[in-house]
Amino acid sequence: MIELGHYSLVFAWAMSLFAIAALWFSRRRPNTLRQCGYRAVTASFLLIGAASLALLVLLITRDFRVEYVAAYTSRDLPLLYVLTAFWGGQSGSLLLWTLLLALFAVVTMLQSRNRYEDYLPYVAVVIVTVQHFFLSVMLFAANPFEILEKVPLDGRGLNPLLQNFFMVIHPPFLYLGYVAFTVPFAFAIAALALRKRDGEWTKLSRRWTLLSWSFLTAGILLGAYWAYIELGWGGYWAWDPVENASLMPWLIATAYLHSVKVEQREGMFRRWNYALIIVTFELCIFGTFLTRSGIVSSVHAFADSNMGPLFLTFMGTSTLLCLVLLISRLEETRAEKPMVSLVSRESAFLLVNLLFLALTAAVMWGTMYPAFAQAANGEKLSVSAPFFNRTTWPLALAVLLLLALGPWLKWRKFEFSALARTLAAPVFAALVTALILVVAGMRKPIALAFFATSALVIVSLLIDIGRSARYEATASEISIFSGLFRQFWTRKRHYGALLAHLGVAVAFIGILGSSSFSQEHDVELKKGIKVPFGGRAAEMVEFSQHRDVNKDVVYAKINLYEGDSFIGQVQPEKHFHFKFEQPQTEIAIASTLTRDLYVVLLGWEDDGRVTVRVNVNPMIAFLWIGGLMIMAGSVYVLFPGAPKAVKAPVAEAQAQKQVEEATV
Amino acid sequence: MITYLLMPLFFIALILYVSWPVLNEDEQAAQEPKPAVKKKKR
Secondary structure: OHHHHHHHHHHHHHHHHHHHHHHHHOOOOOOHHHHHHHHHHHHHHHHHHHHHHHHHHHHHOOOOOEHHHHHHOOOOOOHHHHHHOOOOOHHHHHHHHHHHHHHHHHHHHHHHOOOOOOOHHHHHHHHHHHHHHHHHHHHHOOOOOOEOOOOOOOOOOOOHHHOOHHHHHHHHHHHHHHHHOHHHHHHHHHHHHOOOOOOHHHHHOHHHHHHHHHHHHHHHHHHHHHHHHHOOOOOOOOOOHHHHHHHHHHHHHHHHHHHHHHHHHHOOOHHHHHHHHHHHHHHHHHHHHHHHHOOOOOOOOOOOOOOHHHHHHHHHHHHHHHHHHHHHOOOOOOOOOOOOOOOOHHHHHHHHHHHHHHHHHHHHHHHHHHHHHHHHHOOOOOOOHHHHHHHHHHHHHHHHHHHHHHHHOOOOOOOHHHHHHHHHHHHHHHHHHHHHHHHOOOOOHHHHHHHHHHHHHHHHHHHHHHHHHHHHHHHHOOOHHHHHHHHHHHOHHHHHHHHHHHHHHHHHHHHHHHHHOOEEEEEEEOOOOEEEEOOEEEEEEEEEEEEOOOEEEEEEEEEEEEOOEEEEEEOOEEEEEOOOOOOEEEOEEEEOOOEEEEEEEEEEOOOOOEEEEEEEEEOHHHHHHHHHHHHHHHHHHHOOOOOHHHHOOHHHHHHHHHHHHHHO | OHHHHHHHHHHHHHHHHHHHHHHOHHHHHHHOOOOOOOOOOO
16 A cells, blocks of 8 residues: 555656646647646546545554554554644645645536636646645645654654544535636636737636635634534634734735736736735645744644745746736736726725735734744744734724625725615614624724724625615515515626625624633632632532553543523543643534633642633634624525526516616 | 555556557548548549
8 A cells, every 4th residue: 555655656756747847838729738738637547546545544544654554543542533644744735745745636627628628728837836845745845645764653643632523524615715716826826828809818717716715714713613522722813923824815816806806807907816816725735835934933834844945936936927928928918998987996906915914914923024034043933922913903993894884885086975874774783783782881993993893894784685675675566575586586796795794794793702701710610619700600529540552541520500590511521631732622602693711721729729710702603603704695695696597586676686786 | 465466557557548649640640531532633
């Protein structure tokens, strides 16, 4: 199996090189060489698949001759986590990256062969070049089939922190997002190379863009949830460099998702869109690089490796080539129409783009500053949460504000009276929200601003939904609920986006609620004694220490009370794994919609006294609900459109026009 | 042991699969209908 894995990789490396050459030399006219090139793309996928299968078999059979298997599995590791070990380490995760990319190359080829034959050779060359780079990294810097000189009796095992269901699915989702962005990037490069002037590439790659964005969003959310329930510090986002590395491409991709709409509708922002998708792709590679280079210290970063120069060379060369290509196509990428109104829908899109860009720049600066400082004067620094909060909160607030205003602005012109009429109710709702919160004792201006703006967004979007349902109902003479359902079913893109935007506002309520009003209590407990803290109380009913197969376990069973009423029993634990020095905290959460009680076992004494930390995190459930709404919205947009028969009603077109007039 | 046997076969099969369009090129060309050539009238 080791030989199969290793030689499959070597062969895939050669095969993808052949595919690149064959497709490049046959790019102008279809011939047998092009057919061979396409077949080589499929063959390299099969070879990478064989290598992945080999690694999987080696992991399952615990073949400790292989360094990777010995480093990330052990004999007592459950099967689910043995599978997780595939991407638990550096070279395995690179293999997963390459496998996904090879799969996407084949899917793109199958999808496109008879539809856009002129694009396909270029698209395939770009994807396979990226794939070839990753194969080179594996073969020359991080081979998952490296053999140990001395075979150990047992492996080291997977880090206990990674032994969690959400850690099983978080990395594949993140990788799917990172990798899938290569496809729209490849379409952009193909369009530039072919000197296309029509912006068709944005339509051809639309589903890929949405799919990548959805995967990346899901990956980030799953990672945040894992951090919340596993790391035990009470939060979900620590502004860790590797977290930031996944946030940056997400921010730029979100900007691209919005600005591409302007190109498709008005033929504007062409160069801008090319630049955004190129930057998204480079940031995806940068994210992968940051995780593996060891240039920034992070809880995620794999140890120092010699991959840095390879990644830097690839990123530098590809950025330079893209830049040269983009500059040489300035004439072809000229906008169809100029921007004529400063306050219009397209200018709102532009502003949102700039805000996302500024957010990315702030995150990038905070992430990379320690590395620059160390390179410049050897100082070891770290940029912590306050910097990121100070720089990103105002920008995020502006994005949220535009979320409420944008949908009501007209394309290419500004009409104040219509805007004022529509926004009167949402502004009123925002003011009332702020007033209620002030009366309730809230004094933090940034929190007040966010809550009020979230109310503004939610009411504004609900008005949009209500209006379109009413117009549909009137035009088709059906009930308002049927109207809503029909609108929801026939205008998938609009309602998917609406749901996602509502999710953003709801998520911000969760983010602000939990970060602004969280409380922390260190409580010392003794069995059978009810100890009050912050209007609540805790009572320890059991404390135990015992030895498990591979670890010592300490736990406390605690009853929690709100006032006098019992709200639940929690069991925070501490694990001391024999193979890992760091003790592991298993937190316990008593959760409701309005707050989480997050309990961590801190310490214990011989006389039976136990200290726990209780974090009260208000409204954090809104973050997860908002995240689910964002995901549901993006998945809904990805669904195939409604069948024509449903769209048929005669009045539909008329109602649609009315809706557009009223809402756009 | 079986891996050692199957591995080269797998690789050879892939090489054949990739090069098939080239290997088959002459046959394909032979099967394609030739353009009709008008005979010159004498």
